[in-house]
Amino acid sequence: MGRPVKKSRFGATAGDFEVTGAFATTTVQPDGTGAEAVSTASGNHIVAQRSSTRYKVNFLSADGSTRLEQILDLTPVATGSLAAGQFCIQIILDDSTVAYASKIFNNTVHYKESGGTTGYAKYTLGSEATDETKAAELTADEVAQGKDRTGSVDTI
Numbered sequence: 200m201g202r203p204v205k206k207s208r209f210g211a212t213a214g215d216f217e218v219t220g221a222f223a224t225t226t227v228q229p230d231g232t233g234a235e236a237v238s239t240a241s242g243n244h245i246v247a248q249r250s251s252t253r254y255k256v257n258f259l260s261a262d263g264s265t266r267l268e269q270i271l272d273l274t275p276v277a278t279g280s281l282a283a284g285q286f287c288i289q290i291i292l293d294d295s296t297v298a299y300a301s302k303i304f305n306n307t308v309h310y311k312e313s314g315g316t317t318g319y320a321k322y323t324l325g326s327e328a329t330d331e332t333k334a335a336e337l338t339a340d341e342v343a344q345g346k347d348r349t350g351s352v353d354t355i
Contacts, residue, residue, distance in 0.1 A: 202305035209245045211257070214324060216352060218243035219299075220278030221258035221286040224269050236261040237281050251302040256286050275301035275311035290350040292320060298350065308350060320348035 208216055221243050223235045243258035252273045260267055274285040276299060281287060288300040290310055298310035301317070309319045 203248055204303055204305055206247075208324065209247060211242060211244050216245050216288065216303075216324065217241070218245060218256055218258060219287050219289040220281055221256050221271060222281040222283050223258075223260065223267055224271070224284040226283060235283070237278050239278055243286075248303075251304060254286070258286070273300060273303065275299040277313065288352060290320075290322065290352050293349045300352070308352065310350065318348065320350040322350045322352050325351040 204216075208214075220237045220239045222237045226235055238258045238261050240259040240263070243256065246255040246257050246268060248254055249270060253270060254273060255268060256271045257266060257268045259265075269284075271284055271286040274281060274287055276285075276287060278287060288303070290298050290300055290308060292298055292310070292312075296312055298312045298318075300308045301311050302309040306321055307319050308322045309317070311317045
């Protein structure tokens, strides 16, 4: 595992990582009615890191009845493609491309775009209102030359 993420970036306070989508490890909702589904509620967050791809995540169950805390696998897919025991974190790259984190380290995030392109970027934590408006900082030629990319991860 690379450098672990600072513990101060985990939690339910402003400026901490926000989980885009989480799918519980169980197949039935906590209240016993119906199948569990992906939770995309605001305020879903990481509690602790187990490895670069496994985290203890606190999230609202899909039925909205219970806050769950489970160890889930970080998966670089959109919320609609998550399976039981997985969660995702969306990042916005410096060219406004949407990608999903595959591994998170202290200063960088490895990502996968919807088209299958993979890469890594230094990241910043930004609120929902600020990350999508970020202007492109690098040209395609600079990226091809190996210059550092940047990405913004949503925060609570």
